[in-house]
Amino acid sequence: MSSIIDYSQPLSAVLKESTKEAHQNIEHSEGAEALLRGELAREEYxxxxxxxxxxxxxxxxxxxxxxxxxxxxxxxxxxxxxRAPSLAADIAYLLHLPQSSWKVHRIHSELMANTPAALTEYVTRIQDLANSADPTPLLAHSYVRYLGDLSGGQTIRHTLAKAYALEDNKGLSFYSFKELHSSKTASLGEMKRIKDWFRRGMDAGAGANQAVKETVSEEAKTVFALNNGIFASMQPAAGIPSSKDLLGTIKGGSLSEQSFPLSTVISVLAAVCIAHFVLVVGGFMGEEGYAKLLAVEDWIAALWQAK
Incomplete structure (x- = not known):
C-alpha cells in the first residue's frame, strides 16, 4: 500500500519518500544486478x-x-x-574506435536496426516533454539520472574496472565528475556536496508549489519504470550466481541438487556476514570506508573464485 506523501515538504524530501518502492524495484531487476556484479559481456555493456x-x-x-x-x-x-560526451568517449574506447566513429560499429548498427521498445519509449517521453508547454517534469529525469550517477554509479565504476580490465579511468569517464567549483576530479566527499547542491536547487525550483512537487514526483516514478525497461532489455552473461540464486537454493531445501555446493554457499554467506560486521562495528565512513568496502569486496570475490 502506498504511503501518503506530505507535499508540504521540500521537493527533495518528497522525491525520496515517493520513489522508495520504485528505487527498490529497479535495484533488484536482473539487468541492474548483472551490471552491479560486472556480469555483462563487454559488448553487451x-x-x-x-x-x-x-x-x-x-x-x-x-x-x-x-x-x-x-x-x-x-x-x-x-x-x-x-554526461553525453563522457558516454561517447567511453563507448569509443570500449569499441576501439575514434570518438567520432563509434556509430559505424556493428553493435550500434544492430541496435539501430532492432531498437528496443524500451529505448524508443524513453527517448520519445523526453522529446514529448521538451516539446510540451510545461517542461517541468524534465527535473525528474535529472533527479533520477544524475543523482544515481553520483551515488550508485561510483560502486558500479569499481566493479566495471575489474570486470573489463579498465585502467586510468579509460572507458569509465561516465562515472567521473568535476568538483563543484573547480575543474579537478571530484572525490566521494565532493560528490556528496554536488548532490546536496542539486537537492537545494530542486527545492528552490519547486518552492512551495504543491502542483510542481506532485508533477515531478509522478514523473520520477515514470523515469524509474523507463529505466527498468532498459535493464529488462539487457542480456546478462552466464556467471556467478546472484544473491537470489543463493537464497533460493537455501530456501528450497535441496542444496545437494543445486549447482552450488553447500560449502560454497555457506562460505560466501559467512563472508558477507563477516564483512557487514567489520564495516558496521569498525564505523568506517566516507572515502576511507569506501576503500575498505572495496577491499572486502575483493576478498569475497577471491573466496568465491577459490571454490
Missing amino acids: ARFLIMLWYIYDAFERALDRHSTHPVLEPTYNPALLQ
Missing part, C-alpha cells in the same frame, strides 16, 4: 552505454532548450553534470 547515450543526448538537449525555466534553472549546470 557497450550496447548498454549506447542506449544511455541516446537517453542523455535527448534529455540534455531538452535541458539546454529550457535552461531558463524557473523550475529547471537552479539545477542546470552542463559543465558539471553533462
Whole structure:
C-alpha cells in the first residue's frame, strides 16, 4: 500500500519518500544486478552505454532548450553534470574506435536496426516533454539520472574496472565528475556536496508549489519504470550466481541438487556476514570506508573464485 506523501515538504524530501518502492524495484531487476556484479559481456555493456547515450543526448538537449525555466534553472549546470560526451568517449574506447566513429560499429548498427521498445519509449517521453508547454517534469529525469550517477554509479565504476580490465579511468569517464567549483576530479566527499547542491536547487525550483512537487514526483516514478525497461532489455552473461540464486537454493531445501555446493554457499554467506560486521562495528565512513568496502569486496570475490 502506498504511503501518503506530505507535499508540504521540500521537493527533495518528497522525491525520496515517493520513489522508495520504485528505487527498490529497479535495484533488484536482473539487468541492474548483472551490471552491479560486472556480469555483462563487454559488448553487451557497450550496447548498454549506447542506449544511455541516446537517453542523455535527448534529455540534455531538452535541458539546454529550457535552461531558463524557473523550475529547471537552479539545477542546470552542463559543465558539471553533462554526461553525453563522457558516454561517447567511453563507448569509443570500449569499441576501439575514434570518438567520432563509434556509430559505424556493428553493435550500434544492430541496435539501430532492432531498437528496443524500451529505448524508443524513453527517448520519445523526453522529446514529448521538451516539446510540451510545461517542461517541468524534465527535473525528474535529472533527479533520477544524475543523482544515481553520483551515488550508485561510483560502486558500479569499481566493479566495471575489474570486470573489463579498465585502467586510468579509460572507458569509465561516465562515472567521473568535476568538483563543484573547480575543474579537478571530484572525490566521494565532493560528490556528496554536488548532490546536496542539486537537492537545494530542486527545492528552490519547486518552492512551495504543491502542483510542481506532485508533477515531478509522478514523473520520477515514470523515469524509474523507463529505466527498468532498459535493464529488462539487457542480456546478462552466464556467471556467478546472484544473491537470489543463493537464497533460493537455501530456501528450497535441496542444496545437494543445486549447482552450488553447500560449502560454497555457506562460505560466501559467512563472508558477507563477516564483512557487514567489520564495516558496521569498525564505523568506517566516507572515502576511507569506501576503500575498505572495496577491499572486502575483493576478498569475497577471491573466496568465491577459490571454490
